[in-house]
């Protein structure tokens with residue numbers, strides 16, 4: 001039982017850290033920022049595809 | 063007196079119906095009464111351990127009956143034979159069979175963890191058994207650090223902890239020096255006072271001609287003579 | 288009925304043999320850690336993307352020529368406006384500028400509030416430019432020479448703003464080398480949602496080369512991106528699970544081999560087969576649950592507190608250091624993962640435990 005209690009205490013500390021992080025995170029601010037920039041864009045392409053092979057997709061054929 | 067163990071037409075055949083078929087016990091009949099001390103004597107390979115393991119429900123006979131407290135344990139399903147071993151029988155093995163890596167106290171505790179008794183009662187039972195087996199002073203030691211005699215006293219404490227009515231000892235003195243063997247003989251007397259039924263399988267002459275022993279049984283090639 | 292003495296004793300034995308369990312514990316923790324890190328990252332990116340999608344127009348129209356995107360003209364706008372059900376069509380300028388010095392593309396987005404001399408950049412771009420000593424301004428190389436813009440503001444990098452430079456529309460045309468009447472995309476405003484699919488078909492009817500994307504198409508595109516990314520990791524995960532079980536099996540056979548005698552001892556003092564199985568169940572549940580929760584907790588801290596170094600690059604490319612993952616915890620997927628890790632783990636232990644428990648106990652008598 002002592003062992004289980006010790007583990008529960010460690011997990012409790014983890015939970016406190018995680019819940020603390022979740023609660024203090026400013027979702028509204030982040031959401032506003034994303035919405036602000038996305039309202040200016042026509043077509044959203046997530047930045048990560050920007051590093052992919054699909055570069056040529058954005059190159060205009062003149 | 064009421065009979066504690068009644069054995070009728072008992073056979074144990076190893077590798078039955080195979081080429082190397084072996085009759086370890088042949089037509090054993092035995093009546094052991096409550097509170098008796100019985101010594102089973104015989105040379106190595108005569109079938110003593112086999113007989114004890116059948117009485118202790120560690121294995122099943124090929125045919126025949128073993129009645130303990132008028133109940134046939136020969137054909138009990140696992141759950142009941144385990145319960146029988148736990149509550150009715152205390153084993154003392156030649157090689158002690160302690161769990162390495164645990165303390166004396168925890169080894170003695172092992173048979174009790176199956177029942178849901180409270181902590182105080184648990185401690186009381188363990189300490190009493192340690193007292194009787196004269197090993198209380200080493201209770202926190204790891205069993206791997208004990209001497210042979212101490213290991214056996216730990217095994218005795220474990221055998222006694224659930225207050226079984228039947229004690230089975232297989233070659234209890236085989237791994238002990240003369241001094242510790244004599245101590246074991248004394249403990250046998252203690253068992254007698256506690257009114258336990260005891261069956262000892264041995265080829266050690268130290269058990270010969272003891273006044274408090276009720277019966278000597280001689281076994282040879284799997285048969286009583 | 289759970290017997291407290293029995294649980295205590297099982298854990299006592301577990302601690303006695305902790306060296307033998309340590310291996311499975313670490314591997315298991317690592318697998319759960321990896322799997323939940325991947326889950327956390329992809330859930331977080333998905334979450335941000337779907338928020339971004341919220342502000343998108345219903346239909347986006349792009350032109351293609353020989354399989355590549357080409358600009359659209361005023362003519363397209365006029366004819367699409369003729370389709371009944373279409374409320375408005377807006378031409379947008381949007382494209383990619385190749386920054387040759389660093390071999391990367393910047394996403395040029397129009398912001399009407401800016402003047403001819405300034406731009407807004409993301410913090411990621413700021414640090415890229417800083418590497419080339421552009422700290423207050425940047426010179427775009429265009430067809431008509433150099434266009435210099437001052438950095439007016441730096442916005443936080445997030446999943447869509449990471450590679451963005453916001454400029455005035457005229458400047459955007461200049462940088463992207465587009466004429467006055469050329470547009471990268473058209474936003475088509477359809478007030479009635481049920482008409483969207485029909486109108487998309489109409490547009491394609493008019494111009495077979497045009498590619499039409501509805502909001503729903505985009506949504507499934509994003510899902511697909513993560514399906515594909517998740518797929519790779521799913522395979523990795525399955526491979527590591529399989530190798531884990533192979534290792535586990537080896538370990539079990541060796542450990543249980545040594546433990547055979549111990550199990551026989553317990554059987555001889557009255558443990559039934561079911562007690563042995565329950566004992567192993569308790570021990571391995573403790574190991575599996577500890578691993579599982581430790582893995583999930585560490586993954587959270589790794590991804591959302593430390594920003595998932597190493598893994599982040601796999602998902603977001605090599606310049607994502609400024610993106611912060613939005614902490615999203617999807618309990619449902621974590622639960623599914625629980626089912627697929629802990630349960631097989633327990634099953635793989637309990638079977639051999641049962642096999643040894645039913646063996647005869649004659650060993651103890653020797």
Ligand SMILES: Nc1ncnc2c1ncn2[C@@H]1O[C@H](COP(=O)(O)OP(=O)(O)O)[C@@H](O)[C@H]1O
Pocket residue numbers: 076077084086104105106107108109110111112113649
């Ligand atoms: N599992 C087994 N399989 C086959 N033969 C066995 C087995 N166990 C014991 N025997 C044989 O049964 C005989 C009796 O063994 P045992 O009861 O251990 O004798 P003892 O304890 O008197 O020395 C021996 O000859 C032994 O070889």
Ligand SMILES: [Mg+2]
Pocket residue numbers: 110111112232233
């Ligand atoms: Mg023997």
